[in-house]
Structure formats: structure tokens, C-alpha cells
Amino acid sequence: MAGLRIENLRKSFGAVDVLKGIDLDIRDGEFVSFLGPSGCGKSTLLRSIAGLEELTDGAIHLGDREITDLPSAKRDIAMVFQNYALYPHMNVRKNMSFGLSLNGMKADEIDRRVKDAAETLRITELLDRKPKQLSGGQRQRVAIGRAIVRKPQLFLLDEPLSNLDAGLRVTMRAELAALHERLGVTMVYVTHDQVEAMTLSSRVVVLDKGRVSQFGSPLELFHRPANLFVAGFIGSPKMNFLPVRASGADGARVTVSGAGFRQPLAVELAAQAAAVDDLTLGIRPDQMRIGAPETGHLTGTVRLVERLGTESHVHVALEDGTALVIITDGTHPGRAHDRVGLTIPAEAAHLFAPTGEALPRKLDPDTERLLQV
């Protein structure tokens, strides 16, 4: 087993820079997800680690070996592909053993590994079938089995659940978590689904336009996003943003106010920040409160109420047209065209500098503890 260290990794396709200097230090046995919108470079990064893409610059270390220039086969890795990439003309057993037998492994050792992997993944009775005869979930298991039999130091998984239907995805997610627990091997997982990333990973790499936007534990990304991109990307519905001006500062406490604010808001930061005037205030939909008109910080008009049963998503437009979403209880009586007052709890507010960087906020000690991995 081994950790993975990536230094200044760059990759360009012609004039297009896809990865613009990635530095990562993934610990031994960790489950790390690469999360980001399409085109952020997450798959390219994974394929670079796998040796399927030639790097433009940078270095990759697996454990104490540098693997930057090694061919894929010599990197001691295994990869699971999005569309499974099973050999359609080979049965499951052959699919799993193909690479091993060609590399001169003894037949009884191969049999033992295939048997063990099949038992782990509960596909023993499928060993003599062809991929066409399997369901999506079974094929995915075979693809994972093909990775397991290699006993690699590092597992690379490229959106392995995205071709499955929603129900199966949840089941397979739990199975992947259990598998990681059982094998204890370092796993790197690419996904565009933040729920997958948050639930499976010990830490998540959020990628944006070929750069690491933030690398942290799931709760760290949620409670202390490093910048506007992460704040807006993590959480659904996404965080509400309002332009505000700092009207005063007292140590680590910044008082802000914006257009339409009935009263200013005093936000407690983790540390004293350099004085900046123009800021962006971020507030998660579940933290805002709806009340009677002319109460709280802001007043707006309800545009739409989405009833989800356990909760309602209330879409509110402020006077200047800014759209906000508030999550409230499932039986909230609000209706379209209602005038409502909105309250922003100061302890739940995020502040961002004009550069997009967050001013780290003060968290209560219980939450603070949860952020540590």
C-alpha cells in the first residue's frame, strides 16, 4: 500500500491547458474523490495517474517510487472505467484473469485470486457468463473484480457508478465504501456527483478549470469553502450569494450591509482579516429563515414554492431582482406572490473577498472538530 504524491502536474492538449499545475498529497489508504463540473480536468488527472495520458510537466510518486515515466502496467495500479470496458467476447473469469495470465502468473494463484474477488463481490455464480448476459450492476462488479485481482497499491475509479440507475447507484456506493474498508488500499475516485464524493471520501479534491480549488474533508468543503466556486458547487440547492459592503470592523468581527438590508449583519471570522469594502455574502438555503414581511434583514416576493414532502424550496426575488432559495419545512404555508421577510443568522454567513477567496469564518467547536479527518 502506498500514498500518492503529485507535484506540479501539467497537461496540455495542443494549445489547451487542461491541467494547470496540480499538487496533491494523498495519504496511504485514503479514499479521495476528484469532484468538479465537466471539463474541469478530473478525468484527465486520473488518466494521467494511470499512465494513459502523457504529462506535459510534473511528477507523480506512488509510495516511495516515482512513477511519472513508467508505463501503466508497471505502476502497480488498477483502473475501473466508466463504461466498465469489459472484453465482450470473454467470460467473467477470463475478463478478470486475462492480464494476470499474460504476465506469467501461475494458474493456481490466478484461480485463487479470481475466486476470492468473486466471493468478495458476490459474482461467483456469474464466472462463466459473458458480459452481455449481465446487468449493469453485475458488470460493474466484474470491472471492480478485474481491478481487485491485480492487488494494486492504488485503485483508480473513473465515474464507475454513472451508468447505473439511481437505486443501484446508492447500493453500489455503500458496497464501494465497504470494499474500501475491507481492502484498506488507497482509492482515487472521479465523479461529478457531489453526493457520491461526500459520502464515500475521506477527503475531496474540488477541481475547477484545471486547478485544485480546495482539497479537504467533505464537511470542510461544506462548512468552510475556500472560495466562491467551492461554496457554490458544494450543496444543493446551491448557496445564495448577495453583494455587500463592510461598514465596520471590530477585531475579527466584520459588520456588513447591502442593498435592501433593513439592518446590518455582524459576522464573526476565525481571524482578523485585511479590511476590504466590497464583499460577497454567502448563505446556505437551509440556514435562511422566512418570516412575516418587514421583519428580518431583507424583504422579497415568493416566486415559486417547490414541495418535496420533507421540505419546501421557496424561491424568493428581492426588490432588485436577486433570486434566492430558502429551504423550509415541508408544510410551510407560503405561496407565490406572498411578501416575506428573510433573516440571515450571522453565525451561518460566509464572506468572500472580491478575489473570490473566502474570509474563514468562526465555527462552533463541535463543527470545528467534525471538519478534521
Added chain:
Amino acid sequence: MATATATRRPSRRKARGAGITPWLFISPWILGFLFFTLGPLVFSFVMSLHDWPVVGTRTFIGFENYTTMVQDDPQFWKSLWITVKFGALFVPLNIVLSFLLAVLLNLNLRGTAIYRTAFYLPSVISGVALVTIWAWIYSKEYGLLNYLLSFAGIDGPNWLGDRTWAIVAITVASLWGLGGSMLIFLAGLQSIPKELYEAARVSGVPPWAQITFITLPMLSPMILFTLITSIISAFQQLTIALLLTDGGPVNSTYFFAMYIYKTAFRFHDMGYAAAMSWVMFLIILALSMLVMRWSAAWVYYEGQARKDDADA
């Protein structure tokens, strides 16, 4: 239940009432098939049972043409043997070369489109033009091939006038038409997901094994198709040999199809030529069936697994 049958009945009656309309729609094809395929087929069989000169009296002789062919006509066996020799050269070369060319073109190197067109071009030009070009290439005195060989100090043979080389020369000229098979292989190669090769690379499968264990099985239906069509075209080889050597030298390129052609249109013995055509048809049919039977062992079809499952 009663209502269900009651509602279904009118639609059945309607289908029956459609009568002649569907037949009218497919009639152009049916007429074409009757007049240009089935008609001549039956006619040629009737012909083969006659002594049928182009002019003169036709006499019914039963299967005498067939027995003569097998028992008293050494030229029949000789030309058949020449055709088999040609097939043994042409079929494997056609498959291997078109496969290799397709693999090369699939590497996506610069100018792939130009090469693809260039390799396919001979397949669209007329056979006669093609033969004319090859006649110039092979010519002993002023041929391109011997001219090029002279640079290497080799005094080239008389390609078309030598009993050993003539059949080789015809094989090489015939291979010019491999553009068609190459395109089929190329289409097949491009339909293989590239992830299969990436998965193989990650598992340490060397390139030769990727071709042997992934590419070849995935292309096996195309290989089977090319194999059968190549066998058929080998047996029907006529144009190139007829125009390039006219069967010579010393009948060393006197193919079976040429024997049929000359029997019919030079010796005017239509009955005997028709009988030989039927023999050729039966040989091709038998070979194709053998190949199809054998193919079950090595051809992989995408849809096959599902079928196996249903059969089980």
C-alpha cells in the same frame, strides 16, 4: 374476453382484405428476381442437360455433360487446380494485407484520409483500365517493375510469360482490389471501444496480445465475411487473367472461370459451359457452408451471448 376477440376481429379481416397491395409494393424486386436471377438460374440448369451449340440443333443428353467433365476432361481438373492454387495465394493474402492496412490506417497518423482514398481507388476503377496498368508494370522490356528491379541489379523475369510467375503476377494484380475488405476492417476497428485497449494497457497486456486477444476476436465477423467473399471472388477470377495472360503461358493461368467463358463464347458449347457453371456454384456453396460451420468455433458476434442465454 369476448369483447377482446370482437375488437380484434375487424383488424384481422382488414389485414386479409389488404390482398394484392403489399405484393404490388414489392413487385419490382420480385419481377427483377424472377427475370434476372431465378429465370436464368433455371434456364442454365436446363441448358446444362443439353448439347446446346449457339447455332444448330439442341439435343437433350441428360447428365452427360457432368459425367464428361469428371471422367473425360483433363482440362476441367487442370483449370480447377489452377483456380485452387490461385485461391490459396489470394484469399490469405487478401485478408492479411487488408487487415494490416486497416490497422495502420486506424493509427490516426497524418494523412490517413488520403491513404484511405488511395487504397480504395483501385476498387472503383474499371477492371480493364486496371489490367492495362498492370500490363505496363509487368512488361518484360519496358515494364516499371523490371525497370525498378534493374536498379538493384536484378534482371527481372518475364512476369506474364513465365509459367511460375504468371499466376503470382495475377494474384498481386488481383490484390489491388483489397480496398473493399480494408474498409470493412477499418470500420470494424473503429467500432472497438478504445477503453478495452486502455484496460489492457493498465493490466499489462502487451501490444501483440491486444491484437491477438482483443482486436482479432472483435473483428471475427468481418474476417468471416471477407473470407467468404474472397473465396467467391477467387473462384470467379476472370477479367484480370483473361486480359493479362489470356490463360497463358502454356495454360498456366487457365482459370476455371476462363475455361467456362471460353467454352461458351469461343467454342460455343453453351450446354457444357452451363454445366461447369453449376459445378462452380456447388463448389462455392459447399466451401461457404464448410467455412460457416467452422466459423462457430472462432467468430464472436455481439448479439450471440444473449442468444446463448435464451437457448440455455
